[in-house]
Amino acid sequence: MGEYVVTGSASGMGHAVAQRLRADGHRVIGVDQRDADVVADLSTRLGRATAVRQILEAADGRLDGAVFAAGVGALRGKERLTVEVNVLGVTEVLLALQPELAAAGNAKVVVFGSNSTTSTPLVPRGAVRRLLRGDTAGATAILRRRGPLSAPAAYASSKIAVSRWVREHAVTADWAGSGIRVNIIAPGPVLTPLLRAQLAGETGKQVRSYPVPVREYGTPEQLAEWVLTMLSPAADFMAGSVITVDGGTEALLRPTDWPAPLPLRRVPRMLTAMLRAPRTGQVADYSDV
Ligand SMILES: NC(=O)c1ccc[n+]([C@@H]2O[C@H](COP(=O)([O-])OP(=O)(O)OC[C@H]3O[C@@H](n4cnc5c(N)ncnc54)[C@H](O)[C@@H]3O)[C@@H](O)[C@H]2O)c1
Numbered sequence: 175m176g177e178y179v180v181t182g183s184a185s186g187m188g189h190a191v192a193q194r195l196r197a198d199g200h201r202v203i204g205v206d207q208r209d210a211d212v213v214a215d216l217s218t219r220l221g222r223a224t225a226v227r228q229i230l231e232a233a234d235g236r237l238d239g240a241v242f243a244a245g246v247g248a249l250r251g252k253e254r255l256t257v258e259v260n261v262l263g264v265t266e267v268l269l270a271l272q273p274e275l276a277a278a279g280n281a282k283v284v285v286f287g288s289n290s291t292t293s294t295p296l297v298p299r300g301a302v303r304r305l306l307r308g309d310t311a312g313a314t315a316i317l318r319r320r321g322p323l324s325a326p327a328a329y330a331s332s333k334i335a336v337s338r339w340v341r342e343h344a345v346t347a348d349w350a351g352s353g354i355r356v357n358i359i360a361p362g363p364v365l366t367p368l369l370r371a372q373l374a375g376e377t378g379k380q381v382r383s384y385p386v387p388v389r390e391y392g393t394p395e396q397l398a399e400w401v402l403t404m405l406s407p408a409a410d411f412m413a414g415s416v417i418t419v420d421g422g423t424e425a426l427l428r429p430t431d432w433p434a435p436l437p438l439r440r441v442p443r444m445l446t447a448m449l450r451a452p453r454t455g456q457v458a459d460y461s462d463v
Contacts, residue, residue, distance in 0.1 A: 175199045176238030176278075178405070179229055179271065181216065181263065184209040186366030187286065188243030190394035191401045198402075203232045206244065216244050216263030217255050226270040237274040239282040239405050242267070247368045248377065253328035254314040260332035261305050265339055268356075276352040282405045283356040287337040289420040291360065293427050294330035296323065305335035325377075333360075337416060344414030351455055355409050359400055362420025364392035387422030 178195050182188030183204030192202045204210040205225050212228040215221030242264045246256050264285055275281035298320070304313040317328045337358050343349050344356040363369055363386060372381045400419055403409070418424050436444065451457050 175201065177201045177203070177233060177236065178238060179203045179205060179233070179240040181205040181225075181240075181242050181267070182244030182286075183211075186243070186368055187361070187364060187394045187397045187401075188241065190398035191241050191243060194395075194398045194402055195405075200238075203229055205229065216267070217258040219262075219266075222263065222266045226267055229267075229271065230274065233271075233274050235274060236277040237271060237281060238278045239284075240268065240271060240275065241401055241405070242283075242285045245286055245368075247372055248325040248329035250325045250376070253317045253324055254310060256325070256328045257305055257310045257313055257317075257332045257335075260329070261336050261339070262308065262310065264336050265308075272348060272352075272354070275354045276348075279353045280407075280410065281354045282409050283354060284401050284404045285336060285340050285356065285358050287340075287358040287360040287416060288329070288333040289360045289362045289418055289424050290326070290330045291334045291337055292424050294326055296320070297327055297330045297334060301327070301331045302335050302338070305331060306339060341414040341416075345456075347454055347456075350413045355413055357404050357409060357412050357414065358416045359397065359404065360416050360418045360420065360424075361392060361397055362386060362418075362423045364394060364397055366394055385423060385426055386420075387426050390421065392419065392421060 178200055180188050180192040180195070180202055183192040183202070184206035188206070192204050195202050203212060205212040205214060207213065207215050211232065212225055214225035214228065216225060244263055245260050246252070249256060268283065275283065298316050301313040301316040304316065313331065317324050317331060320327045337360070340356055340358050349356050363381070363384060369381070369391065372378065397419060400417060404412070404417065
Protein backbone atom coordinates (compact mmCIF):
# COMPACT_ATOMS: atom_id res chain seq x y z
CA MET A 175 0.00 0.00 0.00
CA GLY A 176 1.14 3.51 -0.71
CA GLU A 177 1.91 6.59 1.32
CA TYR A 178 0.31 9.89 0.26
CA VAL A 179 0.35 13.51 1.38
CA VAL A 180 -2.99 15.33 1.09
CA THR A 181 -3.14 19.05 1.86
CA GLY A 182 -6.53 20.52 2.71
CA SER A 183 -7.45 17.14 4.22
CA ALA A 184 -9.83 18.59 6.83
CA SER A 185 -12.56 19.69 4.45
CA GLY A 186 -14.18 19.44 1.04
CA MET A 187 -12.36 17.73 -1.81
CA GLY A 188 -9.11 17.15 0.10
CA HIS A 189 -11.11 15.41 2.82
CA ALA A 190 -12.92 13.25 0.26
CA VAL A 191 -9.61 12.28 -1.40
CA ALA A 192 -8.00 11.40 1.96
CA GLN A 193 -11.02 9.27 2.90
CA ARG A 194 -10.94 7.40 -0.42
CA LEU A 195 -7.21 6.73 -0.12
CA ARG A 196 -7.56 5.48 3.46
CA ALA A 197 -10.53 3.29 2.48
CA ASP A 198 -8.31 1.71 -0.19
CA GLY A 199 -5.76 0.87 2.53
CA HIS A 200 -3.20 3.61 1.85
CA ARG A 201 -1.45 5.66 4.52
CA VAL A 202 -2.33 9.34 4.32
CA ILE A 203 -0.42 12.23 5.86
CA GLY A 204 -3.14 14.87 6.04
CA VAL A 205 -2.01 18.50 6.15
CA ASP A 206 -4.32 21.33 7.18
CA GLN A 207 -4.56 24.26 9.54
CA ARG A 208 -6.80 22.16 11.82
CA ASP A 209 -7.87 18.51 12.35
CA ALA A 210 -4.93 16.98 10.49
CA ASP A 211 -1.87 14.78 11.04
CA VAL A 212 0.28 17.79 10.18
CA VAL A 213 -1.26 21.03 11.44
CA ALA A 214 0.34 23.98 9.67
CA ASP A 215 -0.60 27.31 8.15
CA LEU A 216 0.33 27.18 4.47
CA SER A 217 -0.16 30.94 4.10
CA THR A 218 3.17 31.73 5.79
CA ARG A 219 6.75 30.78 4.99
CA LEU A 220 7.21 29.48 8.54
CA GLY A 221 4.02 27.42 8.31
CA ARG A 222 5.09 25.89 5.00
CA ALA A 223 8.53 25.04 6.41
CA THR A 224 6.86 23.42 9.44
CA ALA A 225 4.59 21.42 7.15
CA VAL A 226 7.53 20.19 5.06
CA ARG A 227 9.57 19.20 8.13
CA GLN A 228 6.71 17.23 9.65
CA ILE A 229 5.75 15.57 6.36
CA LEU A 230 9.33 14.46 5.81
CA GLU A 231 9.54 13.06 9.36
CA ALA A 232 6.32 11.10 8.78
CA ALA A 233 7.18 9.95 5.26
CA ASP A 234 10.37 8.11 6.09
CA GLY A 235 12.22 8.71 2.82
CA ARG A 236 9.59 7.83 0.25
CA LEU A 237 6.23 9.12 -0.97
CA ASP A 238 3.95 7.49 -3.56
CA GLY A 239 2.04 10.65 -4.20
CA ALA A 240 0.76 14.01 -3.08
CA VAL A 241 -2.50 15.88 -3.57
CA PHE A 242 -2.58 19.65 -3.11
CA ALA A 243 -6.17 20.55 -2.27
CA ALA A 244 -5.60 23.22 0.40
CA GLY A 245 -6.82 26.50 -0.95
CA VAL A 246 -8.93 29.55 -0.32
CA GLY A 247 -11.57 31.09 -2.56
CA ALA A 248 -12.07 34.67 -3.67
CA LEU A 249 -12.01 36.60 -0.38
CA ARG A 250 -12.42 40.37 -0.47
CA GLY A 251 -9.48 42.14 1.20
CA LYS A 252 -7.50 38.90 1.50
CA GLU A 253 -5.71 38.88 -1.83
CA ARG A 254 -2.29 38.25 -0.24
CA LEU A 255 -3.60 35.27 1.75
CA THR A 256 -5.21 33.83 -1.39
CA VAL A 257 -2.05 33.92 -3.47
CA GLU A 258 0.19 32.70 -0.62
CA VAL A 259 -1.92 29.58 0.05
CA ASN A 260 -2.94 28.80 -3.52
CA VAL A 261 0.49 29.33 -5.11
CA LEU A 262 3.33 29.06 -2.55
CA GLY A 263 1.32 26.55 -0.49
CA VAL A 264 1.77 24.26 -3.50
CA THR A 265 5.06 25.21 -5.14
CA GLU A 266 7.27 25.51 -2.04
CA VAL A 267 5.95 22.32 -0.48
CA LEU A 268 6.02 20.31 -3.71
CA LEU A 269 9.62 21.32 -4.48
CA ALA A 270 10.69 20.23 -1.00
CA LEU A 271 9.06 16.79 -1.44
CA GLN A 272 10.69 16.07 -4.83
CA PRO A 273 13.43 13.71 -3.51
CA GLU A 274 10.90 11.55 -1.59
CA LEU A 275 8.57 11.44 -4.61
CA ALA A 276 11.46 10.54 -6.91
CA ALA A 277 12.45 7.75 -4.50
CA ALA A 278 9.12 5.99 -5.16
CA GLY A 279 9.97 5.61 -8.88
CA ASN A 280 6.44 6.24 -10.16
CA ALA A 281 4.90 8.82 -7.85
CA LYS A 282 1.83 10.81 -8.85
CA VAL A 283 0.98 14.38 -7.87
CA VAL A 284 -2.35 16.14 -8.34
CA VAL A 285 -2.68 19.89 -7.88
CA PHE A 286 -6.05 21.60 -7.57
CA GLY A 287 -6.37 24.37 -10.14
CA SER A 288 -9.76 25.73 -11.13
CA ASN A 289 -11.82 26.36 -14.22
CA SER A 290 -11.69 30.03 -13.20
CA THR A 291 -8.35 30.08 -15.08
CA THR A 292 -10.31 30.11 -18.32
CA SER A 293 -13.56 31.76 -17.22
CA THR A 294 -12.41 34.88 -15.33
CA PRO A 295 -12.02 37.98 -17.49
CA LEU A 296 -9.43 40.72 -16.99
CA VAL A 297 -6.82 38.86 -14.96
CA PRO A 298 -3.73 41.11 -14.75
CA ARG A 299 -0.81 39.38 -16.43
CA GLY A 300 1.67 41.37 -14.36
CA ALA A 301 0.27 39.76 -11.22
CA VAL A 302 0.60 36.26 -12.68
CA ARG A 303 4.20 36.98 -13.76
CA ARG A 304 5.06 38.14 -10.24
CA LEU A 305 3.43 35.08 -8.69
CA LEU A 306 5.55 32.87 -10.92
CA ARG A 307 8.60 34.62 -9.45
CA GLY A 308 7.27 34.07 -5.90
CA ASP A 309 6.68 37.82 -5.47
CA THR A 310 3.33 37.68 -3.68
CA ALA A 311 3.63 41.24 -2.31
CA GLY A 312 4.16 42.69 -5.80
CA ALA A 313 1.30 40.62 -7.22
CA THR A 314 -1.00 41.72 -4.39
CA ALA A 315 -0.27 45.40 -5.05
CA ILE A 316 -1.30 44.96 -8.70
CA LEU A 317 -4.39 42.93 -7.81
CA ARG A 318 -5.64 45.53 -5.31
CA ARG A 319 -5.83 48.07 -8.13
CA ARG A 320 -8.74 46.02 -9.54
CA GLY A 321 -11.02 47.48 -6.85
CA PRO A 322 -14.20 45.42 -6.47
CA LEU A 323 -12.76 42.78 -8.82
CA SER A 324 -9.60 42.28 -6.71
CA ALA A 325 -10.79 39.14 -4.98
CA PRO A 326 -11.87 37.15 -8.08
CA ALA A 327 -8.78 38.42 -9.92
CA ALA A 328 -6.55 37.25 -7.05
CA TYR A 329 -8.19 33.84 -7.04
CA ALA A 330 -7.96 33.38 -10.83
CA SER A 331 -4.37 34.74 -10.91
CA SER A 332 -3.35 32.30 -8.19
CA LYS A 333 -4.81 29.36 -10.10
CA ILE A 334 -3.36 30.49 -13.45
CA ALA A 335 0.08 30.88 -11.84
CA VAL A 336 0.02 27.53 -10.07
CA SER A 337 -1.27 25.72 -13.19
CA ARG A 338 1.40 27.32 -15.36
CA TRP A 339 4.11 26.50 -12.79
CA VAL A 340 2.96 22.86 -12.74
CA ARG A 341 2.92 22.59 -16.54
CA GLU A 342 6.40 24.06 -16.83
CA HIS A 343 7.89 21.83 -14.14
CA ALA A 344 5.95 18.63 -14.87
CA VAL A 345 7.78 18.01 -18.15
CA THR A 346 11.35 18.52 -16.91
CA ALA A 347 13.99 15.95 -16.00
CA ASP A 348 13.42 16.52 -12.26
CA TRP A 349 9.78 15.51 -12.53
CA ALA A 350 8.71 13.59 -15.68
CA GLY A 351 12.31 12.37 -16.04
CA SER A 352 12.33 11.14 -12.43
CA GLY A 353 9.19 9.07 -12.84
CA ILE A 354 6.97 11.65 -11.11
CA ARG A 355 3.72 12.55 -12.86
CA VAL A 356 2.36 15.96 -11.91
CA ASN A 357 -1.07 16.95 -13.25
CA ILE A 358 -3.80 19.44 -12.52
CA ILE A 359 -7.48 18.98 -11.80
CA ALA A 360 -9.59 22.03 -12.64
CA PRO A 361 -13.00 21.83 -10.97
CA GLY A 362 -15.96 24.09 -11.57
CA PRO A 363 -18.35 24.80 -8.68
CA VAL A 364 -18.31 21.87 -6.26
CA LEU A 365 -20.50 21.85 -3.14
CA THR A 366 -17.90 22.08 -0.40
CA PRO A 367 -17.68 24.39 2.63
CA LEU A 368 -15.69 26.79 0.39
CA LEU A 369 -18.51 27.10 -2.16
CA ARG A 370 -21.22 27.14 0.53
CA ALA A 371 -19.45 30.10 2.20
CA GLN A 372 -19.34 31.96 -1.10
CA LEU A 373 -23.02 31.25 -1.78
CA ALA A 374 -23.93 32.55 1.68
CA GLY A 375 -21.64 35.58 1.56
CA GLU A 376 -21.70 38.89 -0.27
CA THR A 377 -20.63 37.19 -3.51
CA GLY A 378 -23.63 34.82 -3.34
CA LYS A 379 -25.65 36.47 -6.09
CA GLN A 380 -22.66 36.56 -8.42
CA VAL A 381 -21.79 32.89 -7.71
CA ARG A 382 -25.39 31.82 -8.30
CA SER A 383 -25.40 33.52 -11.70
CA TYR A 384 -22.35 31.53 -12.83
CA PRO A 385 -23.48 29.36 -15.74
CA VAL A 386 -23.29 25.59 -15.23
CA PRO A 387 -24.77 23.79 -18.27
CA VAL A 388 -25.46 20.51 -16.43
CA ARG A 389 -27.53 22.57 -13.94
CA GLU A 390 -26.10 21.11 -10.77
CA TYR A 391 -22.95 21.56 -8.71
CA GLY A 392 -20.36 18.83 -8.41
CA THR A 393 -19.81 16.81 -5.24
CA PRO A 394 -16.49 16.30 -3.42
CA GLU A 395 -16.85 12.55 -3.96
CA GLN A 396 -17.11 12.93 -7.76
CA LEU A 397 -13.95 15.00 -7.83
CA ALA A 398 -12.16 12.57 -5.50
CA GLU A 399 -12.88 9.81 -8.00
CA TRP A 400 -11.06 11.73 -10.73
CA VAL A 401 -8.14 12.44 -8.41
CA LEU A 402 -7.87 8.74 -7.55
CA THR A 403 -7.60 7.96 -11.27
CA MET A 404 -4.89 10.63 -11.62
CA LEU A 405 -3.00 8.88 -8.78
CA SER A 406 -3.31 5.47 -10.45
CA PRO A 407 -1.19 3.85 -13.19
CA ALA A 408 -3.72 5.35 -15.65
CA ALA A 409 -1.71 8.56 -15.18
CA ASP A 410 1.65 7.04 -16.20
CA PHE A 411 1.21 8.65 -19.63
CA MET A 412 0.15 12.06 -18.32
CA ALA A 413 2.44 14.96 -17.44
CA GLY A 414 1.35 18.57 -16.98
CA SER A 415 -2.21 17.86 -18.12
CA VAL A 416 -5.21 19.83 -16.96
CA ILE A 417 -8.35 17.76 -16.39
CA THR A 418 -11.39 20.02 -16.30
CA VAL A 419 -14.42 18.68 -14.39
CA ASP A 420 -16.84 21.60 -14.33
CA GLY A 421 -20.35 20.74 -15.52
CA GLY A 422 -19.66 22.26 -18.92
CA THR A 423 -18.83 25.87 -18.04
CA GLU A 424 -15.54 25.96 -19.86
CA ALA A 425 -17.05 24.51 -23.03
CA LEU A 426 -19.84 27.08 -22.80
CA LEU A 427 -17.53 30.05 -22.36
CA ARG A 428 -14.73 28.95 -24.66
CA PRO A 429 -16.20 26.72 -27.38
CA THR A 430 -13.08 27.19 -29.50
CA ASP A 431 -11.47 23.89 -30.11
CA TRP A 432 -10.28 24.59 -33.62
CA PRO A 433 -6.65 23.64 -33.80
CA ALA A 434 -5.02 26.97 -33.06
CA PRO A 435 -2.11 27.83 -35.33
CA LEU A 436 1.16 27.65 -33.41
CA PRO A 437 2.02 31.28 -32.61
CA LEU A 438 5.21 32.26 -34.43
CA ARG A 439 6.93 33.27 -31.19
CA ARG A 440 6.59 29.68 -29.93
CA VAL A 441 8.37 28.14 -32.92
CA PRO A 442 11.92 28.77 -31.60
CA ARG A 443 10.92 27.25 -28.27
CA MET A 444 9.48 24.18 -30.00
CA LEU A 445 12.57 23.70 -32.17
CA THR A 446 14.88 24.11 -29.16
CA ALA A 447 12.87 21.50 -27.22
CA MET A 448 13.12 19.04 -30.15
CA LEU A 449 16.86 19.57 -30.57
CA ARG A 450 17.53 19.25 -26.84
CA ALA A 451 15.28 16.23 -26.27
CA PRO A 452 17.89 13.52 -26.98
CA ARG A 453 20.40 15.20 -24.63
CA THR A 454 17.91 15.72 -21.82
CA GLY A 455 16.53 12.21 -22.19
CA GLN A 456 13.10 13.47 -23.22
CA VAL A 457 12.61 10.82 -25.90
CA ALA A 458 10.64 7.60 -25.58
CA ASP A 459 12.82 4.55 -25.00
CA TYR A 460 11.81 1.71 -27.32
CA SER A 461 15.01 -0.30 -26.84
CA ASP A 462 13.18 -3.31 -25.42
CA VAL A 463 10.39 -3.46 -28.03
N1 LIG B 1 -15.31 24.18 -4.31
C1 LIG B 1 -15.19 24.70 -5.50
O1 LIG B 1 -16.20 25.08 -6.11
C2 LIG B 1 -13.84 24.80 -6.15
C3 LIG B 1 -13.79 25.09 -7.53
C4 LIG B 1 -12.56 25.15 -8.17
C5 LIG B 1 -11.40 24.93 -7.44
N2 LIG B 1 -11.47 24.66 -6.12
C6 LIG B 1 -10.20 24.40 -5.40
O2 LIG B 1 -10.23 23.10 -4.85
C7 LIG B 1 -9.43 23.04 -3.68
C8 LIG B 1 -10.25 22.45 -2.55
O3 LIG B 1 -11.33 23.33 -2.28
P1 LIG B 1 -12.62 22.93 -1.42
O4 LIG B 1 -13.77 23.51 -2.14
O5 LIG B 1 -12.60 21.49 -1.08
O6 LIG B 1 -12.37 23.86 -0.15
P2 LIG B 1 -12.58 23.65 1.42
O7 LIG B 1 -12.63 25.02 2.01
O8 LIG B 1 -13.71 22.74 1.71
O9 LIG B 1 -11.22 22.92 1.84
C9 LIG B 1 -10.01 23.59 1.74
C10 LIG B 1 -9.11 23.17 2.88
O10 LIG B 1 -7.89 23.92 2.77
C11 LIG B 1 -7.51 24.29 4.07
N3 LIG B 1 -6.71 25.50 4.07
C12 LIG B 1 -7.08 26.74 3.66
N4 LIG B 1 -6.13 27.63 3.95
C13 LIG B 1 -5.13 26.94 4.56
C14 LIG B 1 -3.89 27.32 5.12
N5 LIG B 1 -3.49 28.59 5.17
N6 LIG B 1 -3.09 26.35 5.65
C15 LIG B 1 -3.50 25.07 5.64
N7 LIG B 1 -4.68 24.65 5.14
C16 LIG B 1 -5.48 25.58 4.62
C17 LIG B 1 -8.82 24.57 4.81
O11 LIG B 1 -8.63 24.52 6.23
C18 LIG B 1 -9.71 23.48 4.27
O12 LIG B 1 -9.69 22.33 5.10
C19 LIG B 1 -8.99 24.48 -3.42
O13 LIG B 1 -7.68 24.64 -3.92
C20 LIG B 1 -9.94 25.32 -4.22
O14 LIG B 1 -9.39 26.55 -4.63
C21 LIG B 1 -12.66 24.59 -5.44
